[in-house]
Amino acid sequence: MMIMRRDATDEDIKRVVKEIRRYGLKADVSRGDFRTVIGLVGDERRIPFDNFSILPGVKEVVKIETPYKLISREYARASEGENGIHRTVNIGNVHIGNGEPIIMAGPCAVENKKQLYTIAEAVKKAGAHILRGGIFKPRSSVHSFQGLGSIDRKSAETALKWMRDCGREFDMPVITEVRGEDHVDLAAEYVDILQIGSRNMYNQDLLAKVGKKNRPVLLKRHFGAGIEEFLSFAEYVAAEGNKDIILCERGIVPVGKGREYTRYTLDLAAVPVVKRETYLPVIVDPSHGTGRRDLIFNMCCAAIASGADGLMVEAHYNPAEAIVDGKQTITPDELQDIIKTCREIYRLVKTG
Amino acid sequence: MMIMRRDATDEDIKRVVKEIRRYGLKADVSRGDFRTVIGLVGDERRIPFDNFSILPGVKEVVKIETPYKLISREYARASEGENGIHRTVNIGNVHIGNGEPIIMAGPCAVENKKQLYTIAEAVKKAGAHILRGGIFKPRSSVHSFQGLGSIDRKSAETALKWMRDCGREFDMPVITEVRGEDHVDLAAEYVDILQIGSRNMYNQDLLAKVGKKNRPVLLKRHFGAGIEEFLSFAEYVAAEGNKDIILCERGIVPVGKGREYTRYTLDLAAVPVVKRETYLPVIVDPSHGTGRRDLIFNMCCAAIASGADGLMVEAHYNPAEAIVDGKQTITPDELQDIIKTCREIYRLVKTG
């Protein structure tokens, strides 16, 4: 990255950007409270760093060793100072990464308008901040229900409108998963946060596409991905200029023989690790991570205790009735208990 | 699946298909040498099987228990008899799954026309059957070279034309990876086999898109996927009517602490397992599976000995010069040795 002097002019910045492009790379201009920093997107080895260090306005040229440069703490610290090491992602009145644990709750799949509204009202009352609901459902089997969005474009649009209107009705921003490249433009018209599911974490074309939209992105870790890979793929979003990224741990593939007691292995140590490597907020999804309703309370508490900035939880007024993932879905009452306890744990841990 | 009587008329078949659609499912009509079988795409539980068994022309109604119904041995056996349990995928004069091990070789990434032609000539001489070459490269870091296809559409088209022409020149069908949904139509114009890379195995929208093209599909197992998932996602291709699927084992995520001696863990037992579960041909990619040039010979031999129908190998006249994956790339001379030995092992194992 090129760290500019505090008195660097717009002219100086433009010149550096132009030079970077001349070598076939893209420039990421980050104007912080502290100073302006210009990140590099592409193969740094092509850049003659010495030549840059003598350009007007350039204070210092620093190489970031990880493949996730633009989302690294080091990069934020350079432009924002120590305050920059934790970014708050703001969506309306909701501030992820600041002040209290943010709860995203709602049905696994949006089934119909009434189901959505009933659940939305209940989770709002329980204390949730953001409404989640699956419209384009990724499924392991082509023979399973793939969400209303997979029927046809009209159904997709209808369901998206329900989400938008329901969010307004209950004063919650809304989030939904975009599963394929074709969903991005459409979903971005209606929802506040675009979610990339675990199965698509490695889908770099999709990541680039959501990175170009003016919407916060929630990126779930792939269940086979190491942390370095997770962050390297988040970098695909950041490389498009979008740093409003919320990272989500949701469990990794189980190891070992025999009976599976949980769907995945929730890797909670990833939470403090990621928070030390990047400035991005991190949330946890214990619903998919465990697949078991009876473990959600404990694993929500543990997630917040591990340092998470929030939770994503599947809730339904009648879990047994849910078309998808009923086994891991809790009731609004259970959600309320969780939110109450998690708030206290959050306070204890952040000040502890 | 609905197994039709041998004397079932087209009328009978149409009626069954129509009935299936009436319940919101799609029908897969498989007219075998033995008899016609009609598979179901969608949630079977909606179907009143008893009602179907009494329709004219229906011999028997059978439920297939796995989520990979259309690619199961059971389904092929019903329409083709015992001969159906091994499908040969034919691409011009090349027959995968029949007679000899098929070798797909070429550079990891297509870099320029000369590089491609030089390698193609060499691998052809060494005995390879199909030319591989990466144009849209999936990469772990946004800061790495993403292939000529990722620069712009014109570069993509140029590289694809090189592939097509080079294949014709040296009489080899060509294969390239389609990384994003936008690549499918374009690539299908120029190449003979569409490859879905490991990172995209779970990308069901991409799978559906290639399934609609009239091209054989090579599907690599995701490195975090169990076999059941691997086959369930292959089913997404088959569900579009395309059964010309070649499955490829390329290594799974390493388990355990400490130094990594290989890039992934090549799961060769998956080869005979998959060949018992489905009728599809299976190949192995030891280049990505091990990441080590000095292991390629042994692991190619082991792959064929495990029952594989072919191999995908990265070869380059000067591996040290390759922009991508030089460490795992072998020379045409090494390839020739491998092909020679593998042919003999293939013969021993198939008749052993």
Add this chain to the structure above:
Amino acid sequence: MMIMRRDATDEDIKRVVKEIRRYGLKADVSRGDFRTVIGLVGDERRIPFDNFSILPGVKEVVKIETPYKLISREYARASEGENGIHRTVNIGNVHIGNGEPIIMAGPCAVENKKQLYTIAEAVKKAGAHILRGGIFKPRSSVHSFQGLGSIDRKSAETALKWMRDCGREFDMPVITEVRGEDHVDLAAEYVDILQIGSRNMYNQDLLAKVGKKNRPVLLKRHFGAGIEEFLSFAEYVAAEGNKDIILCERGIVPVGKGREYTRYTLDLAAVPVVKRETYLPVIVDPSHGTGRRDLIFNMCCAAIASGADGLMVEAHYNPAEAIVDGKQTITPDELQDIIKTCREIYRLVKTG
């Protein structure tokens, strides 16, 4: 298991035991507050259950489906009623599994008397309940320090005496690992709890040996073991009549490629899972589980939030000076913070 009537006589019980032995199995007589239950050790299939159900004093004959029968909730519930589903392991004034989170702390390896006493005093002051210290150290390399106990018998005995005396001095029960079968008798003379390390979880001969000692046993999960295996090997201890078993989650082998950010993957969902499957208390060792001092605070909090009954933590007045595992060792001051916060989280979660 054979559930006896509340009015069953000693005679009745003896008769059932004798009958069980006649079929080549061992009997585990569990006299609970509620009723007496007789468990079976060995291959149940040899037992003609019908014949037993008509013996005098037998109320009911029930087959437990898991391989971990004697430590299952079901078994405890039968003899103790609902109160039996959580066992408290008592060591002097310390009660694991009841009332507050129990902290086992101390040096990774006992290095000398002064080091041990200094650390013991400090961790006691910080609020720890039990003193840990390694004397027989399992090590990945034969070329590393294996603990004082591995030098010769005299050194082992000296170190064990330090432990015993130090525990008395600071009023803490003491725990040490027995690595080989030869260590069991010796260690049992001096320490209060016998620890089986992760690497020895599958060592059934060692488990049987500690099971015969009149000492609580702390069993760590092997880092390659599924939960079913973990519990099945705990059963080897219980089969010798010793139910004072404390189970310890300490991380499983990492999955995935690339840089390792933590030594192992702490599987915290295993805590509530194990507590639902058995009646045994569960603790967590975040020191080995993460291998990183900067993650210990968060992961201790998360462990307690997940439902753990206690923690095992490596502490040293000067971590940089520790011969073994300094990187994951915290100071007594850090320990004090952890204990304080964990107590509050424990209270929140248990009553939440």
Add this chain to the structure above:
Amino acid sequence: MMIMRRDATDEDIKRVVKEIRRYGLKADVSRGDFRTVIGLVGDERRIPFDNFSILPGVKEVVKIETPYKLISREYARASEGENGIHRTVNIGNVHIGNGEPIIMAGPCAVENKKQLYTIAEAVKKAGAHILRGGIFKPRSSVHSFQGLGSIDRKSAETALKWMRDCGREFDMPVITEVRGEDHVDLAAEYVDILQIGSRNMYNQDLLAKVGKKNRPVLLKRHFGAGIEEFLSFAEYVAAEGNKDIILCERGIVPVGKGREYTRYTLDLAAVPVVKRETYLPVIVDPSHGTGRRDLIFNMCCAAIASGADGLMVEAHYNPAEAIVDGKQTITPDELQDIIKTCREIYRLVKTG
């Protein structure tokens, strides 16, 4: 290691050994055809290498970077030259690592004399070289049959005598597993090769014990162990002066969700990797590695093709009748086919 001059005297060697001990390490004197090399057992950092390089008879002082120094190729090359990089382990007329693939076959568990003799005769006729048979069986459940050796000492001795006599009768060396430390002395009286099972790979006290016996040792890789750990624990045997170690790959824990098609994941790339890291022979056990009789043929062929020096296979005249592991057991006829094909593959691969 200290590489001695070819004209170094016994006096020189003794002096170096004495010096090494003075620093608290043990010396491993390796008198090769090429020259004498003195390895170090213990923490090298304590040794002032410069002081050693000027001792009489010392040619060169070299640090080996891996934790598996005494079994490294580098160590063997220093004393034996290039010929030393492949060691042949000789047991009577059987030479493992030289000339042909060595087959160890027999029942999973020795059940009675007749069963053992019948199987021994059949596997000998099929072409096997070494008779295997389990007497001390490691089992996941305390409620399962643990082998005749676990009943009492007398049964153990009887079964061991059967093994010894049966081996003599059919002119095959015999191998059995020693599961606990108490089994070592006893088993060493009767069998030719002492086997350490997968579950005990990390049991360093047991490894040290078998290392002291004058018997070749077969060490199975633990199913949760990386290769570096595997070799580091083999070093525990070598550190006792015993280099007649046969390494055995037998599958690692499965990764990923869903149905398990094989018991473990056979990591065949470990074979050529280990053969490049050490001079020890490597064999493969596809019976435990796959757990499926129908995969044994292919996986035996693949193991030999990957470069293995031999195989361990469970065989029984009537697999369905076997008390333990019948599902993965093949018949002598199947074994004969395997041996025949594997011999040809071995020849192809070694000369290929």
